[in-house]
Structure formats: structure tokens, C-alpha cells
Amino acid sequence: MPLGMEGFDRIEAIYRFLSALHGRAIPPDTRxxxxxxxxxxxxxxxxxxxxxxxxxxxxxxxxxxxxxxxxxxxxxxxxxxxxxxxxxxxxxxxxxxxxxxxxxxxxx
Structure with a gap:
């Protein structure tokens, strides 16, 4: 994972993706x-x-x-x-x- 400022956006997107994948509540997309x-x-x-x-x-x-x-x-x-x-x-x-x-x- 790149460590630039975009890394925060990617981590947030991965978290939403994993939540959906495992049937958990998906956090809101705040972009x-x-x-x-x-x-x-x-x-x-x-x-x-x-x-x-x-x-x-x-x-x-x-x-x-x-x-x-x-x-x-x-x-x-x-x-x-x-x-x-x-x-x-x-x-x-x-x-x-x-x-x-x-x-x-x-x-x-």
C-alpha cells in the first residue's frame, strides 16, 4: 500500500469493501x-x-x-x-x- 496521503483514502475504501464482503455494516462513504x-x-x-x-x-x-x-x-x-x-x-x-x-x- 502506498504511504502517501492517498493511503488514507485507500484504507477507508478497503475497510468498506471488507465490511461488505463479510456481511458487516458498511461505514458511510464520506467523500x-x-x-x-x-x-x-x-x-x-x-x-x-x-x-x-x-x-x-x-x-x-x-x-x-x-x-x-x-x-x-x-x-x-x-x-x-x-x-x-x-x-x-x-x-x-x-x-x-x-x-x-x-x-x-x-x-x-
Whole structure:
């Protein structure tokens, strides 16, 4: 096991794995908050929608449960900006950024 700062994350992951393997209660994974997990799910759904050919507006309508907006309303909508940010971050995650999910944030 590497002895760098990542070693703590690995030990925690091994402990959760062994707990599951031996039928014990699995300690909570503390790498992401509930809000971060929800955002990750929205990112994956948005990315999947984009890959399936949906427009950004169609994705926003589904993810944020909003009705169809006219062109001008959509251009000024906060949902439009949220979708753009989600898709940008989802693309970065797919391009290798997902590795950051495996680590705890540490002060520099």
C-alpha cells in the first residue's frame, strides 16, 4: 500500500469493501456530501441525454421538471445556465475527472 496521503483514502475504501464482503455494516462513504451526490446524478443524466440527441432545453425540462419555455424565455432562463454548467462538468468527468471522486478533499 502506498504511504502517501492517498493511503488514507485507500484504507477507508478497503475497510468498506471488507465490511461488505463479510456481511458487516458498511461505514458511510464520506467523500461526497448528499448535495454533491445529487449533482453527480444530474450530471450523468444530462450527459446521457446529450449523447441520446436531446437538446439542452429538453434535458433541462426533464431534470428540473419545468414546462416548455419559449425561445426568449429559454435564453434568459437560469435553467439554461445550469444545464450548460452540468454538461461542461459532466464532459470533464467523462474525460478523466471521475478519478477525483475517489479521493477526499484535503487542504493544500
Amino acid at each position: 461526497l456530501t448528499r448535495q454533491q451526490r445529487a449533482r453527480q446524478r444530474r450530471m450523468v443524466r444530462a450527459f446521457d441525454g446529450e449523447r441520446a440527441g436531446a437538446t439542452q432545453q429538453e434535458i433541462a425540462e426533464v431534470l428540473f421538471n419545468i414546462g416548455h419555455l419559449g425561445r426568449d424565455e429559454w435564453q434568459a432562463s437560469s435553467a439554461r445556465h445550469r444545464i450548460k454548467t452540468l454538461l461542461r462538468d459532466a464532459r470533464a468527468m467523462v474525460a478523466g475527472g471521475y478519478r477525483k471522486l475517489l479521493r477526499h478533499r484535503r487542504p493544500r
